[in-house]
Amino acid sequence: MGKLKVASIWCEGCSGCHMSFLDMDERLVELISKGLEINATPITDLKVPDEGTDIGIIEGAVATDHHEEDVKLMRERCKLILALGDCAVFGGIPTMRNYVPIPDLLERGYITTESTVQGKIPTSDEIGKHLSKVKAANEVIKVDLYVPGCPPSADAIYYVLKEALEGRVPVLSGELLKYE
């Protein structure tokens, strides 16, 4: 059993998929002892995946130009791309904003929210610019593996990584394939 280098990024999502990843609990230790190696992830707080990473996991939809750059870099550096969760696979909840013009969206988010007093729309150049439309990962880059679910169960993530570790292409079915 060889090593399996894994990196992940967190785009437009709620981090629920990464929570589900951690929800593997002691099975994560099992996977690591079998050869799973985690490099750049939001959990390890490393931003850039190593060259030659085996699987790049994407959580969240592609909503800003930064996300677009990040997933493209991921594609360059990883052999396989895994879209994790409904947002990365289908676009998910963030696509709801596709109906709303971006200025209205920002105004609602930063100024007219009921709990906001003297709000201001952030303008820093360091912040990513919204794309006109939120996209699923496969609308931007080629995606090899899909694990839908909101969030996908820890069992599904465990199954996929274990199959990959053992050199098989994971195919989800039954209880592991859920869209909710």
Added chain:
Amino acid sequence: MENIKIKVNGNEVEVSPGKTVLQVLKDLGIHVPVLCNYEPLLPQGSCRLCLVEDRGVLKTACTVPVEPNMDIKTDTPNVIAARKLVLQLLFSERNHYCMYCEVTGECELQDLGYEFGLDHFDFPTYERKFPLDDSHEFIMMDHNRCVLCRRCVRACSEVAGHYVLGEMERGIDTMIIADMDVPLGKSTCVSCGLCAQVCPTGSITDKRSAYLGREVQSDIIYSNCDICPVGCGMEIYKKKGANFIVKIYGDWNSEVSQGLLCKKGRYLSLYDEKERVSGIRIKDDFGYRKGNSEGLIKLINSKIKDAIAYVDGSLFNEELALIKEIFKDKVYSIYPVEPQIPSNISLKDLDTAEFFVVIGADLNRDYGAIGSMVKRRVLGKKAKLMVIDGEFNSLAKIADYVFNTKNINAAKDVLKNEKEVVVIYRDLNKEEKEVLSSLNNAKFLFLPQETNTIGLHNLGIKHEKVSAPTVFIFGKDLEGIKDLPIENSFKIVFTPYENEEIHKADVVVGTTNGFESEGSFYNLEGKTLRKEKVLKPVYDAIDLKTFLSEISGKIEKVF
């Protein structure tokens, strides 16, 4: 006709002609995915998921009839690829994201996604925003979730006979519309709710049952509706371990209604918020005070000797039998029981009738299921309709002939030239009765006013105005007791609902009602139907049957 030989996946089989390929495959136990196909409705082939290969050509199994020399293949790479493409197309364009859809967990489109192992979309989704129509009191219509299978359109016309839903535009612009594209709440919809029952996705849903629970979390109870004397079959979804009903569906296997339900059965019975009578109230010099059942039985014992009983048609056969046992022949009906002309057809016969006469009843409003049976014949151009009414009747606009009650003789001139006419009536005046019974080509269907009117009739309980020192009144609809000569009698009322009239009573006892009660009754065709108990009463209400059998035993000891 002779059986024909076809090949299915290489094996020769003999099948009877007239069946569709889908039916044949189903009989053979071969699974074919379907979405738009729904057994009680005519097949349409609009979703195209049931594709099979016949001699190299892809065909929709649900619409193609079997014919000799067919060579059906259901599992070639070609078929599987085509079905996958069709499913991808069904998921495209509109919003088919399950995670924020109300019906997730019992959606047929979602089930198909799981069945096919669909783990991503090949085509863009969610490109355009479609309207959400929440103008209807009970039904929510979200066009974003629609897959245009047209089950709702077919159910609305073929089964429910309303012809309200339809479609407009073509291709990706196709929309399901009500009437001529008006909001559902402003359309001619009569709220039978069948569209929401047959919708495979979250496009047409029942507002009240939203988020109350899934079908797998419910106990399914088959019962008959006792709101009107039709007695439609109900499929009641009661939340497991809780005391509420999630939703009510029409029971397709019901002999009476075959899936039909009306607004009253499907919705109003769940929205019932009429004030209930709770507990036992006994009047003394200072007004009502709370009583208990022992005191009540003692009181009844002291009064029963010279008592009579009035009942209405809401009582079940078991309760009526016990009342008859206690009061012998001193039981009377509050309302008329005798049909002016007895029924001589059953509801099944309506499906073959060719001329309907509806007199004095608005079938859309009062007997929805019968309204559907008549309308699907009339609007399906299989029967003619004559409406005779003194006031507004919503069926008049689809009728071939409309007469005012006064012109009954003109109506007769039309009717006597027909082969056979089915007269559906509730009340007839003297002249109407005379004219109609003189027709020798007429069959009659009497619409009783109350659920178990036929039961009262069968037990020989007559509508008479009789007085006695003590009067027991059992019933739900007490408006009629105003006209009874019982002002000075000692009145003991058993009723579920608060009513002006019960303030004049000396004793008022709250009884169970609706889904809290069970029993059997005769519907208007004379079929014995059963209503099941679904919920525990939340009020302090006695079950009439238990109470009556209790006092029936004790009173015998007294006599």
